[in-house]
Amino acid sequence: MQRRALRLAFLLAIAIIGLPALAQQGHPLTGTWSGDWGPAAAQRTTVTFVMNWDGKNVTGLINPGPDSIPLTGIFLDVTTWTVRFEADTKDASGKMVHISAEGKLEDIGSYHRTIKGSWQQGTVKGDFKLTRD
Amino acid sequence: MKKIIAVAAALLLLPAARAHHSFSATYDSERQLRLKGTVTRIDWVNPHAYLFVNVTDPNGTMTNWAVEFGNPLELERDGWKRTSLRIGDVVAVEGVPARGDRKEAFAKSVVLDRTGQKLFVASAKPRAAAARQPAPRWPDGQIRLGPPPGKKGYWGAASASALVENAGSPIAMDRDGLLKNLADAARVAPFLPWARALYEYRQRTLLKDDPFARCLPPGGPRQFQTANGFQFIEQRELGRILVLLGGGDRNWRAIYTDGRSQGQADEVVRTYYGNSVGHWEKDTLVVDSIGFNERFWMSNGGLPHTEALHLVERFSRPDFNTLKYEVTVDDPRTYTRPWMGGWTIQWVPDEEIQEYFCEENAETTFVR
Numbered sequence: 001m002q003r004r005a006l007r008l009a010f011l012l013a014i015a016i017i018g019l020p021a022l023a024q025q026g027h028p029l030t031g032t033w034s035g036d037w038g039p040a041a042a043q044r045t046t047v048t049f050v051m052n053w054d055g056k057n058v059t060g061l062i063n064p065g066p067d068s069i070p071l072t073g074i075f076l077d078v079t080t081w082t083v084r085f086e087a088d089t090k091d092a093s094g095k096m097v098h099i100s101a102e103g104k105l106e107d108i109g110s111y112h113r114t115i116k117g118s119w120q121q122g123t124v125k126g127d128f129k130l131t132r133d
Numbered sequence: 134m135k136k137i138i139a140v141a142a143a144l145l146l147l148p149a150a151r152a153h154h155s156f157s158a159t160y161d162s163e164r165q166l167r168l169k170g171t172v173t174r175i176d177w178v179n180p181h182a183y184l185f186v187n188v189t190d191p192n193g194t195m196t197n198w199a200v201e202f203g204n205p206l207e208l209e210r211d212g213w214k215r216t217s218l219r220i221g222d223v224v225a226v227e228g229v230p231a232r233g234d235r236k237e238a239f240a241k242s243v244v245l246d247r248t249g250q251k252l253f254v255a256s257a258k259p260r261a262a263a264a265r266q267p268a269p270r271w272p273d274g275q276i277r278l279g280p281p282p283g284k285k286g287y288w289g290a291a292s293a294s295a296l297v298e299n300a301g302s303p304i305a306m307d308r309d310g311l312l313k314n315l316a317d318a319a320r321v322a323p324f325l326p327w328a329r330a331l332y333e334y335r336q337r338t339l340l341k342d343d344p345f346a347r348c349l350p351p352g353g354p355r356q357f358q359t360a361n362g363f364q365f366i367e368q369r370e371l372g373r374i375l376v377l378l379g380g381g382d383r384n385w386r387a388i389y390t391d392g393r394s395q396g397q398a399d400e401v402v403r404t405y406y407g408n409s410v411g412h413w414e415k416d417t418l419v420v421d422s423i424g425f426n427e428r429f430w431m432s433n434g435g436l437p438h439t440e441a442l443h444l445v446e447r448f449s450r451p452d453f454n455t456l457k458y459e460v461t462v463d464d465p466r467t468y469t470r471p472w473m474g475g476w477t478i479q480w481v482p483d484e485e486i487q488e489y490f491c492e493e494n495a496e497t498t499f500v501r
Contacts, residue, residue: 025344026427026439027327027466053327053439055466078330108334109342 024132027053028108029060029076029083037101037119037128049085049130062087062099069099081105083115097122103130155309155346158339159231160239166230168198168238169246172222177205177215179490180360180380184243186224200226202240202253206361206487213253223247268416268450271369276416276450278365278374286482287364287379288357288456293476296354296432296460297321310434312336321434322462323469328437335435344429348382348491352405353431353444354460356386357478364486374411374418379486388420398423403440405429418448431462439466447475454480 024031029051038044051060051074058074073086087099103117112131119128170188182205189195205215218224223246231237243252269281280286295310297320304320305313312318318333335342345351351359359380366375372391378384386406393410401408401424408424422444425431431438443463450456459475462468 024427025430026437028331030427030439053466055325055439055441076327078327081330108331109338 024111027058028081028105028113029053029058029074032133033115033130034133035115035128035130037121037126039124039126043126047128047130062089076105081108082117089121091122101128103128155311155340155343156239157307157309157311158341158343158346159237160229161232162229164230166226166228166238168200168226168228170198170223172218172220172224173197175215175218175220179205182208184218184224184240186226196236198226199237200228200240200243201238202243204360207255208253211253211255217252218243218245224252266453268453275413276418277367278418278448278450278456279367284483285485286480287362287484287486288478289362289481291358291458291476291478293474294358295321295434296358296436296462296474298323298472299474306434308433309340310432311340312434322436322474323472325467325469328467331437332435335430340435343435345381349429350384350405351378351381352407352425352429353438353442354446354458354462354474355430355432356381356406357458358433358476362478362481362486377486380491382491388418390418395421395423398441398443403427407442407444416449420444420446420448422446437467438462438464441466454482456480 030053031051033049033051034047035049036044036046048063049060049071050064051058051071058076060071060074062069062071069087069089071085071087073084075084077083082102082104085099085101089097089099091097099119099121101117101119103115105113105115107113114132115128115130117128119126168186168188170186172184173187174183174185176183176185181201182203184200184202186198186200187195188198225244225246226238226240227242228238228240231239240253242254244250245252269277271277294308295306297304304317307313312321315333315336318324318329318336321332324332340346345355345359350356356376356378357363359378361379363379364377366377368375369390372389374388374390376386376388378386384405386409388409388411390411390413392412395410396408403424403426405426405428407422409420409422411418411420413419423442425438425440425442425444427438427440430436431442441464445461445463447459448456456478457475458478459473461471461473463471
């Protein structure tokens with residue numbers, strides 16, 4: 001048990017120590033971001049963003065896979081490092097719902113940079129936080 | 134289990150160690166510091182040597198200070214040894230304190246109390262320069278980038294501390310590429326707005342996030358600006374030239390000169406040094422590189438790039454002692470247009486590149 005725990009701790013440490021080696025130093029939004037949004041601390045929905053800078057625009061989607069949601073707009077204001085996302089999805093009844101989120105990019109030089117801000121999905125308002133993987 | 138978690142947590146702190154740090158990010162040059170105390174430990178390791186000193190304040194409280202005092206390779210070239218100072222010696226240190234409240238300093242002078250001798254002073258004797266002579270050549274007349282047969286030597290200091298566009302008047306900056314005036318950022322390179330904002334952020338934060346400071350490889354032009362130089366190993370029979378780096382984490386890069394074509398950018402494995410193919414145009418080696426990852430800063434000072442980076446480097450040796458390096462940077466996702474920069478590098482005659490492992494300090498010095 002002790003040996004197993006030690007091995008687990010070692011692997012955990014190595015995995016996290018390795019993170020700086022994976023730090024992406026190019027466009028601050030490029031990459032995969034994980035986090036959640038919700039109207040309250042107890043009501044959270046996990047989200048994954050994948051974004052890419054092509055030299056003219058940042059494109060991307062939410063939750064890659066069969067139910068992915070294309071981001072219709074990603075707007076970065078580099079004077080304040082604020083970013084706004086626009087997307088459209090369907091609710092449980094199949095009705096179109098607009099997503100609008102705006103947040104601030106923080107600790108942009110770090111591999112664990114974050115985007116934190118407000119999120120509105122249809123009539124539901126909440127907050128979100130994304131951390132770059 | 135708690136102990137195990139504590140060990141893991143301690144390990145997590147290691148990446149924060151400034152193995153090869155930006156001076157400005159680490160030390161506050163605006164302040165001065167004087168310390169007098171007893172040496173408790175000497176870390177004669179690359180890239181920075183440290184001594185640790187117990188200093189007692191007027192209230193009788195003892196504090197252990199870490200004092201950086203130079204690069205061991207340079208100190209040894211100047212005749213100093215690890216044994217120039219011993220544990221238990223009392224020293225007086227004048228220097229620059231670290232930023233924040235860390236008990237660390239950079240020594241401008243270290244004086245041995247019992248003799249009054251000033252230790253670790255750079256030699257006044259200039260390093261011998263190679264006599265003026267033409268660049269060495271292979272039997273077929275092609276320029277040699279390394280030493281001639283039977284001789285030693287390597288390429289040392291660059292004439293510029295950071296890559297900037299070849300245009301207009303010089304831009305004032307320190308040895309880490311930190312601009313004296315941030316308003317000069319627009320003159321450094323033709324940045325896209327996001328890239329300029331990121332470059333300025335890195336400058337404003339004193340280069341604190343520099344991957345090279347965490348011992349990651351100095352890809353791109355930066356490999357020719359790091360401390361402790363580099364060497365070309367021309368393996369003509371294998372159709373390649375190896376660039377051995379004396380600084381950083383002491384890695385190497387291959388430039389293929391066997392006539393192969395450049396790979397497709399989307400297919401190459403992205404690396405710190407990219408995929409390089411070279412050919413000779415008269416006396417100039419022209420190297421085309423793509424396939425860079427985005428995990429490094431391509432120059433001191435924090436120039437950004439993306440995976441679209443394409444470099445064309447031109448190496449020439451106008452005389453024995455001088456290497457001329459010119460690079461064209463083409464990254465349409467980062468810069469508004471291709472641009473050029475470069476510098477010269479001086480030959481260090483009759484010496485070998487010495488051991489210089491960036492990892493050393495990360496593992497030893499700051500685990501206190």
